[in-house]
Amino acid sequence: MRSVISLLGAFIAAAVFQTGSCVETVIGLYGETIEVPCNNGNNKPDGLIFTKWKYVKDDGSPGDLLVKQAQKDEATVSATDGYKSRVSIAANSSLLITQGSLVDQRVFTCMVVSLTNLKEYSVEVKVYKKPSAPVIKNKAKELENGKLTQLGECVAESANPAAYLIWMKNNQPLVDDGKTIIITSAITKDPATGLSRTSSRLQYTASKEDVESQFICTANHVMGPDQVSEPETFPIHYPTEKVSLQVVSQSPIREGDDVTLKCQADGNPPPTSFNFNIKGKKVTVTDKDVYTLTGITRADTGVYKCSLLDNDVMESTQMVTVSFLDVSLTPTGKVLKRLGEKLEVSLEKNASTEAKVTWSKDNRKLDELPDFSKLTYSDAGLYVCDVSIEGIKRSLSFELTVEGGPKIMSLTKRRSNDGKHKILTCEAEGSPKPDVQWSVNGTNDETSYFNGKATYKLTVVPSKNLTVSCHVTNKLGYDSRDISVFSLFEEHKSKPEKNEHGAEQAKVIVGVVVGLFLAAALVGLIYWLYIKKTRQGTWKTGEKETGTSEESKKLEENNHKADV
């Protein structure tokens, strides 16, 4: 291509050289009117007789085109060939040739004849035509990685001189290196018009990265700016180098799950069919890349493979582990035990990985299961055991009831804060909750029951000394206990005496009474001494003894009251 242009250049240079400085070259456009000037317009000497345009025919014979007599307005066309209808002369004697074509690429001579002289001026005409926009034809459907492939053929039509084509990849020119890039150009001329068709065939060795590459063809021509073809891209084919098997399902895989295996190959185009190796069994899938195992079980744990249909060596392996958790608890459900009995709890588990166990009683977390070797009422409750591994959780439970016959732990009395009632409290253990029976009528019966311990309260207003019994029963037995309750009214009467240490005033009154009594006794004693006239030191002791017995009686009563 380039050589063609340089040849052309050489030819022009040669022509210029041959004809000397008097031959000028004009360029006309294909299909347009070509103006061939006669001595650059300096062609009207004095005594001008006529101006004549002529040329040399292809066979070497002279060819006259037209003659213009100086004194006539019209020129006479003498041409008989194709020029007959296409030539005319301008006022400045330029030859005008309409519908310029490549046959007009020749030397035209203008002959100026005057009375004194005859001059000839030759002009070489060149007719140029810009090529049509380049087009890439015979495109490859795809390129193969690493393999020299014909990418396409670029064609620029109807040019003169011939266009020069350049292949570009990502706007960088591609250069024939004889190995990975081979560019073969050819120029052919249209026999009718003589216009040139330039074609350039590109053989190209693609790499995987070329999937992004843009190929264009540029036509370079003397007539104007470069013209470019539409850009082209090509899929790059390459064989699979790596197969990968994926387990699509969420981890962990549990028994009963559907598990999808997906096989992928990195070749382009990607393979559409695969062989799956399902624990030793070969399964072929066509036009898809997945295989689904439905309702997987722990027995499906194992090694899975996939490979290319036509190449067993290209394979990928995956381990599929199915998680499972078997748990059994003894006992379960409702468990009935007697107080003091023993309960053995056993939890058996079989899991794919180490299972985590937590216990709770009545929704409260336990650090560990209590010792059930001697059951107490407080051991009763709902025991829940949660066993879990990643993704699986099992919950098991038993509800323990501890039964026992009633047993009264205490029976006490106390006076109400306002001093008007007596409150009896009977505490008993037993399960189911014992029923209570008091031997007296009372008010404000209250009962609480927690952890096998029942507390019964009764408010009474005793009008006389009583023995009250608390009697408790449940289906497993009964128990009973008595307590003495003194009359409130009696206590009221003796109250001033009793409240000795309570009220300061009462103490003073008692002191005064005792003082008066002692004074009277002293007077009596002095009198008695005076009468008897005997000397004794024991009178004081006797006095004290009587006082002590009375006081201890009162103290006892007070102690009772404090007990109440």
Ligand SMILES: *[C@@H]1O[C@H](CO)[C@@H](O)[C@H](O)[C@H]1NC(C)=O
């Ligand atoms: C001759 O005349 C034409 C117009 O008729 C003009 O375009 C052209 O430039 C002239 N040529 C010369 C050499 O003066």
Ligand SMILES: *[C@@H]1O[C@H](CO)[C@@H](O)[C@H](O)[C@H]1NC(C)=O
């Ligand atoms: C646990 O489960 C596995 C798998 O099913 C089984 O082979 C094994 O015998 C089980 N072990 C017990 C102790 O149940």
Ligand SMILES: *[C@@H]1O[C@H](CO)[C@@H](O)[C@H](O)[C@H]1NC(C)=O
């Ligand atoms: C208790 O009250 C009932 C009726 O209110 C009466 O029938 C019963 O005799 C009373 N019992 C005692 C021990 O006072």
Ligand SMILES: *[C@@H]1O[C@H](CO)[C@@H](O)[C@H](O)[C@H]1NC(C)=O
């Ligand atoms: C109640 O008992 C107390 C002490 O035993 C006694 O002092 C009192 O007289 C008795 N009251 C009645 C009404 O029986």
